[in-house]
Amino acid sequence: MTFHRSRFSVLTVGLVGLGLWATTSLAAEFDLSPEQPTRVHAEKSDKAIAAIPKDYKFVEPGVLTIGINPWDPPVATYATDAKAVVGTDPDLAVLLAETLGLKLNLVAVAWEDWPLGLSSGKFDAVISNVTVTEERKEKFDFSTYRQDVLGFYVKKDSPITSIKEPKDVAGLKIITGAGTNQEKILLEWDRENVAAGLKPVEVQYYDDSAASQLAIKSGRADAEFNPNATLAYGAAVNGGTKLVGVVSGGWPRTAEIAVATRKGSGLADPVTVAINELIARGKYGEVLKKWSLTEEAIAKSATNPLGLPKPNS
Structure with missing residues (x-):
């Protein structure tokens, strides 16, 4: 089913699992058009660019190739043209590429296929609602950007x-x-x-x-x-x-969602720097507000924080 422009009522959400409370407003208008006229943009950051290792080789020179799973709005979905991918994660991908002084190539990928695609070098990074876990950290590096x-x-x-x-x-x-x-x-x-x-x-x-x-x-x-x-x-x-x-998402612990990069590639720290620059400049907050996910915001991005424990540990 394709969703076009719609208006939403206010939904009150209780974070009962953590004893926290928050109010999520769905009154904002969701734009699923491929043009995305209200998309948030950012200036490049010399600090973030300088953090990229000199020997890092992008999948395509001058381009940040990101794997993304268009699973459901408002996180990531196909636009009304059934081709472009829109949502919170695609908007963050745009901001990251711009902050790092790169063009962006978003590649749609099935959820079960992103680990192999990232490991094999098909993508530079994956932004697809991936939660940080200790098991995943054995194969990938992470830069956090949202609460789970x-x-x-x-x-x-x-x-x-x-x-x-x-x-x-x-x-x-x-x-x-x-x-x-x-x-x-x-x-x-x-x-x-x-x-x-x-x-x-x-x-x-x-x-x-x-x-x-x-x-x-x-x-x-x-x-x-x-x-x-x-x-x-x-x-x-x-x-x-x-x-x-x-x-x-980390019950009984707190869990965070992150950008995944290849283990030891050196790209995680620049991505973390870029996210923190976006937080400081207010661009990150603008994206979450646009998609009514303000309550899932984090105060600061971290590289490879403590993740959810391995099964049976």
Whole structure:
């Protein structure tokens, strides 16, 4: 389904998983046109450019090639021409390239294919809602740029009013993404429930958001647990679902989303410098405000911070 210009109501989001509270406004107009007339731009930064290793070889000279998965708005999706990629992550990619004094080449890639594409040198970096984990840090370097926030959404007339902790998902049919951190959290909650004698969760997987929405509305699934930004967007556009709980993507720890680069390539530090320049200049904040993700902002970018622990560690 292609979304054109739409206006959204105000959605109040409680960060119950961390005991934090925030208000997310979806009143802003989302522009999914390929032209992006309101796109934020930045001047090049001599400091960020100077941080690029002299021997670093870009995939294409003078060009920053970035892999991106057009999975869902407002993070990244295909524009109304079904060709250009628009959203928060593409806007950040534009700012990074401009700050580093480079042209930009965005390459669409399936989520499961980005690790191989980055490792093999197909991209200089990947900006695709990738959460920092200790396991991923063995193969990639990271420069953080957003908090990882996940949401539980149910049908608007569902009797489920709150999902805050493991016992709240016992016996439910819940949709999530395969191979993701939200899946790991859900499976851990399920493990705790089963050990406590509660009913197990029936985990469901779908290839796209339209199929997930249909499963929720038809009653085949009780809830969906995936990145809050995209589910909030869907709820605002379709009006058929509601938020019943928000959890950090690193539950019980705080998790951050980052730009991924090849391990030891030397590009992570320049990217981190560039992001911090964008934060200081206000450009970073403008992009998050444009896509109604201000509450997911970070105060400072870091290279290879502590990531989510390896499984069973």
